[in-house]
Amino acid sequence: xxxxxxxxxxxxxxxxxxxxxxxxxxxxxxxxxxxxxxxxxxxxxxxxxxxxxxxxxxxxxxxxxxxxxxxxxxxxxxxxxx
Amino acid sequence: xxxxxxxxxxxxxxxxxxxxxxxxxxxxxxxxxxxxxxxxxxxxxxxxxxxxxxxxxxxxxxxxxxxxxxxxxxxxxxxxxxxxxxxxxxxxxxxxxxxxxxxxxxxxxxxxxxxxxxxxxxxxxxxxxxxxxxxxxxxxxxxxxxxxxxx
Numbered sequence: 001x002x003x004x005x006x007x008x009x010x011x012x013x014x015x016x017x018x019x020x021x022x023x024x025x026x027x028x029x030x031x032x033x034x035x036x037x038x039x040x041x042x043x044x045x046x047x048x049x050x051x052x053x054x055x056x057x058x059x060x061x062x063x064x065x066x067x068x069x070x071x072x073x074x075x076x077x078x079x080x081x082x
Numbered sequence: 083x084x085x086x087x088x089x090x091x092x093x094x095x096x097x098x099x100x101x102x103x104x105x106x107x108x109x110x111x112x113x114x115x116x117x118x119x120x121x122x123x124x125x126x127x128x129x130x131x132x133x134x135x136x137x138x139x140x141x142x143x144x145x146x147x148x149x150x151x152x153x154x155x156x157x158x159x160x161x162x163x164x165x166x167x168x169x170x171x172x173x174x175x176x177x178x179x180x181x182x183x184x185x186x187x188x189x190x191x192x193x194x195x196x197x198x199x200x201x202x203x204x205x206x207x208x209x210x211x212x213x214x215x216x217x218x219x220x221x222x223x224x225x226x227x228x229x230x231x232x233x
Binding site: 007009010011013051053055058059060074076077078079080081082 | 095111112114116117120142153154174177178179180181182183184185186196197198199200201202203204
């Protein structure tokens with residue numbers, strides 16, 4: 001098993017009801033695996049599924065990226081700065 | 083102060099008191115700080131490659147701000163004004179659209195509403211990060227960041 005840190009922002013943080021949490025996943029899990037578990041654990045996140053982008057260790061990533069122990073997976077709703 | 087700079091362009095973003103005719107009391111910013119600092123360092127690096135700027139400094143605030151307060155600062159000095167204006171304009175546009183920052187408006191009565199955003203764009207890695215990623219596919223070399231996000 002590997003442990004990864006899930007981090008939620010803005011609307012995703014509100015929907016998940018937490019800023020971050022730890023998931024234990026099988027070895028060879030991908031970003032997709034972590035996302036599925038997040039949507040399963042927090043059904044209120046589902047409406048954001050299409051609009052969310054994912055950062056793996058602070059870099060925008062694709063869902064098929066493989067995860068390693070200690071990785072940080074952040075769910076990023078559409079952004080607006082300034 | 084760079085003595086060979088012929089001008090400084092300073093953009094200061096402030097909190098406006100209304101949105102689409104509705105009174106706004108303030109804004110609350112949420113920032114994915116380590117990622118935003120990395121992106122800002124890369125943006126500075128990119129701007130230095132594209133325009134002959136002398137100095138550049140980008141700052142974005144985090145947390146609750148009241149009407150009239152400063153939320154973002156872009157400061158660019160260059161030998162000539164054209165490149166300083168262009169670089170500053172580019173920087174503020176990127177900060178608005180492609181940084182991990184979210185904001186919600188506070189209305190009368192204390193109600194908050196998220197401001198509609200756009201999907202974050204994958205920021206182009208610097209040349210250095212690309213060449214380093216060929217030797218190590220997982221960890222890209224990151225520019226040195228300083229505390230660019232201020233509470």
